Amino acid sequence: MDIILFGMQGSGKGTQGKILAQKFNLTSFDMGGALRAMIASGSDLGNKIKTIVESGELVSDDIILEVIADFVHKQSADQRILFDGIPRTMHQMTGLLELLQVNGRDAFGLLIKITEEEAVNRLTKRRICVDCKTIHPGFYEGDACKECGGHLESRKDDTDLGSIQKRIDAFKTETTPVIQAFEARDHLITIDGQQDIEAVTKDLIDEASHLFK
Numbered sequence: 001m002d003i004i005l006f007g008m009q010g011s012g013k014g015t016q017g018k019i020l021a022q023k024f025n026l027t028s029f030d031m032g033g034a035l036r037a038m039i040a041s042g043s044d045l046g047n048k049i050k051t052i053v054e055s056g057e058l059v060s061d062d063i064i065l066e067v068i069a070d071f072v073h074k075q076s077a078d079q080r081i082l083f084d085g086i087p088r089t090m091h092q093m094t095g096l097l098e099l100l101q102v103n104g105r106d107a108f109g110l111l112i113k114i115t116e117e118e119a120v121n122r123l124t125k126r127r128i129c130v131d132c133k134t135i136h137p138g139f140y141e142g143d144a145c146k147e148c149g150g151h152l153e154s155r156k157d158d159t160d161l162g163s164i165q166k167r168i169d170a171f172k173t174e175t176t177p178v179i180q181a182f183e184a185r186d187h188l189i190t191i192d193g194q195q196d197i198e199a200v201t202k203d204l205i206d207e208a209s210h211l212f213k
């Protein structure tokens with residue numbers, strides 16, 4: 001069974017995804033990271049995506065589904081995938097579940113729940129490494145990346161309150177129905193994301209232990 005991490009921006013999906021992927025040998029896919037890599041490549045498509053991502057809008061479902069199909073097709077059948085940042089709309093959910101089904105796969109959702117206030121607070125304080133792209137939460141006090149020593153800066157889309165609000169609104173209107181659909185299928189576990197990193201990891205492992213076997 002593949003795993004989909006759901007959560008409002010700043011909920012810690014990236015951090016927890018990294019920990020779970022390492023601990024349980026999952027292949028992780030971070031859609032936001034994949035889009036930022038496309039932007040950095042400077043391709044025509046990357047330049048088109050840049051404006052959308054920086055303004056806090058969602059990239060079109062067609063592009064997202066093309067990127068994810070390309071990734072899933074490259075995975076072997078026995079390698080479990082951990083998805084972070086997809087699906088974010090009902091159309092993406094239908095497309096992803098169809099794609100998984102034709103490849104003999106299925107997915108279970110894990111929701112890391114935080115309040116909107118906590119999300120805004122975390123986003124405005126976190127920093128990303130310009131080299132290895134590791135996200136550092138606001139409470140990290142160092143000047144350099146803890147992984148590679150690289151320079152830390154705020155993500156462009158985290159410096160603008162309008163962009164932050166747009167992303168949170170998109171989560172509420174577009175992604176919440178997706179989460180509800182997983183819940184209706186009994187394919188969702190919800191974890192309290194307001195705790196510290198270690199406690200969230202522990203809850204994820206305890207509550208979803210059957211997914212990691």
Ligand code: AMP
Pocket residue numbers: 009031032033035052053054056057058059060064084085086087088089092157167
């Ligand atoms: P993230 O790194 O998950 O916060 O994503 C950063 C930005 O990439 C989002 O604000 C969107 O502009 C874009 N993005 C990431 N994943 C998706 C998706 N599944 N659908 C549409 N846009 C996305």
